[in-house]
Amino acid sequence: MRPGLLDGDTGPEPRPQAESVAADLGLAAVIEAMAGGDPVIAETARVVLLAMPPSAEHIAYRQQVLTDCVREPGLARELYDLAGRAVEVHENASRAVFFATPETLLNQSIGTLTAFLQLLRELRALAERYRTRVSSAGFQQFFTMVETQFGEEYVSSAAAWLGGLGPGGTLLVSARLGAGHQSEALVMRRPHRSARSLFRRAGRASGPSATYKIPYGDEAAHRALSSLQDMSLAGLADAVHRSAQHVLAFFTALRTETAFHLGSLNLRQALQERGAPVGLPDVRDAESRVLHARGLYDPGLQLRLDEPVVANDLDADGKSLIMVTGANRGGKSTFLRSLGLAQLMADAGTFVGATAFTTSARSGVFTHFTRDEDDSRTSGKFDEELRRISQVADGISPYGLLLCNESFQSTNEREGSGIARRIVDAMTDAGVTVVFVTHLHELAQGCYEDALPARFLRADRDRSFRLHEAAPEASSHGADLWSRRHGLRED
Structure with a gap:
């Protein structure tokens, strides 16, 4: 998913001789004014200004979005700040992980996605507030995407799933014995409502069950259980991690695209203050x-x-x-x-x-x-x-x-x-x-x-x-x- 506020790739191909062009034309002063001290806006401005140029049609598309930003200057700032908070959530969660195991990856991704869902709700509220105040095709398409892709039904359903995967939830895994009596073909199952333990034999909720308690001090058994748990969580952790990365990519692209328009507003203000x-x-x-x-x-x-x-x-x-x-x-x-x-x-x-x-x-x-x-x-x-x-x-x-x-x-x-x-x-x-x-x-x-x-x-x-x-x-x-x-x- 791309916001589409630049009508193109947010990681565009740089033009040939880009560094020479920037130096010869004195582009640094323009970028500095656009950035206003923000390194993200500075880097975005540099990348977009020195990218291979789009068609006249795409340029007109960007200008229409920028015109809406001039009319509603708070819009670009609010979108940029919201997207920045999402990126910061991910960075903070990544710094908190010291040992990369399936369990830590799963818990990190769950926490990140939970925070993302709240930000998506804020984004939807922002879209509802500004929808009738903009006219560009870029913003209209973006707000429509937000409302259809991130509706309350989707956000609530995702929150319920994440709640079931967290530390207070129950995970049910099925497996079969393979060569050497090793577990293989581990599959995550939807847990029974009455399930209480991490591992449980698939069957009727009221059927027979068995538990095994590891003796105190049995390090080999603890290592075996930890290995089995990692094997069981690996697939789920990867799936939840990819989901978090998918939403993160959306917020990152939103920050990049709004950064350029926000930089354009900064440049306009700096030049107008000098009477130009x-x-x-x-x-x-x-x-x-x-x-x-x-x-x-x-x-x-x-x-x-x-x-x-x-x-x-x-x-x-x-x-x-x-x-x-x-x-x-x-x-x-x-x-x-x-x-x-x-x-x-x-x-x-x-x-x-x-x-x-x-x-x-x-x-x-x-x-x-x-x-x-x-x-x-x-x-x-x-x-x-x-x-x-x-x-x-x-x-x-x-x-x-x-x-x-x-x-x-x-x-x-x-x-x-x-x-x-x-x-x-x-x-x-x-x-x-x-x-x-x-x-x-x-x-x-x-x-x-x-x-x-x-x-x-x-x-x-x-x-x-x-x-x-x-x-x-x-x-x-x-x-x-x-x-x-x-x-x-x-x-």
């Missing part, structure tokens, strides 16, 4: 190839500042390439991170840092950012760049989004531009959307002159951190370095 706009994106089918934004900003940067950060607009519908050029420290890398984070968050079905954001469902987000020189590497920086782009090529697929930040700057202009152009052409021909921040003027100018289906953006030297549509111009990289080196004022 937050909204749910419009995610369309992959074939639509749309990509435009208003007021797009980097939420990771915004979370580190108290004043609103600079935002940018983007119109790139139908474009397979976005080329960004211009001055150093002009906001190009920040724009790249803002776009990558927006796509990651949109794919996960949560809020994005923008006034409005419309995009296609992607097969994944990939990054190729310049890295600092590592003295421990046995190969050069250029070789390392080629190795990483090869790994990206192995994992990316049509409808993917590739973000390149100053790639192939470690070689000369002509060689770097030539390699980058071949990669851009191969990726865009394969249906990948490429966003390329670069100082390689030969690359940018060549793409512009060839009239590719591209959008060209430029950051000016006024440090406004706003990008505007403009043709590439000769790189100011060298001039910027010279000015910083000699302390010259920029005009």
Whole structure:
């Protein structure tokens, strides 16, 4: 049983190059805000944000659930806390077991299931309270499942069975003699109402009976009886344990799925407290190839500042390439991170840092950012760049989004531009959307002159951190370095 509040597996497959993507985009700041100090929410947010993205239909499903959570903020918190209590019950019961025997496993599972039944009653009451206050298909299906699967008849019947299995109950086991007069084919039987002892010969309640009393101090007899008891309880203990694990899996999945929605609410509140706009994106089918934004900003940067950060607009519908050029420290890398984070968050079905954001469902987000020189590497920086782009090529697929930040700057202009152009052409021909921040003027100018289906953006030297549509111009990289080196004022 799965709650279905994420409309998918709660242990999804991670996307290729997930760790590189998280590091390049500064995802840690977003996850920290989502977690609000809760490690379970932090881990859940990381897993879901870096998972292979679902379809546009599934993203809309998650957004509808999240919309209900915004409307009823107490719902996600109550579900998360209730599921957390269930997991805590299991963890406490597991810590209390020092010797794993069928008897201890049986008693642990009985205690755990008994506590679970009470929590299921609370869950059913919660469902009854919120049923008419939500409208999403996810919550409606979840509440229906709770009411049908965990009705009072089921809970009461399960409680009665557990009561009969506990220390105050009676267990009846049948067996036959096998080779060497050893017991075999042990089967648990429904006990007679008048039964009083642990082991009793199957037959009529009023039939003959026999008892055997172990003499005091007969250790061999006690060991034999203990072994017989373990054999008798093994099957029952395993069955009750599997039942407890089944219910635990349901509560664990419920905690995971509500953790992500609760984290989304935490992120929304953190950004709104800083005066930043937050909204749910419009995610369309992959074939639509749309990509435009208003007021797009980097939420990771915004979370580190108290004043609103600079935002940018983007119109790139139908474009397979976005080329960004211009001055150093002009906001190009920040724009790249803002776009990558927006796509990651949109794919996960949560809020994005923008006034409005419309995009296609992607097969994944990939990054190729310049890295600092590592003295421990046995190969050069250029070789390392080629190795990483090869790994990206192995994992990316049509409808993917590739973000390149100053790639192939470690070689000369002509060689770097030539390699980058071949990669851009191969990726865009394969249906990948490429966003390329670069100082390689030969690359940018060549793409512009060839009239590719591209959008060209430029950051000016006024440090406004706003990008505007403009043709590439000769790189100011060298001039910027010279000015910083000699302390010259920029005009």
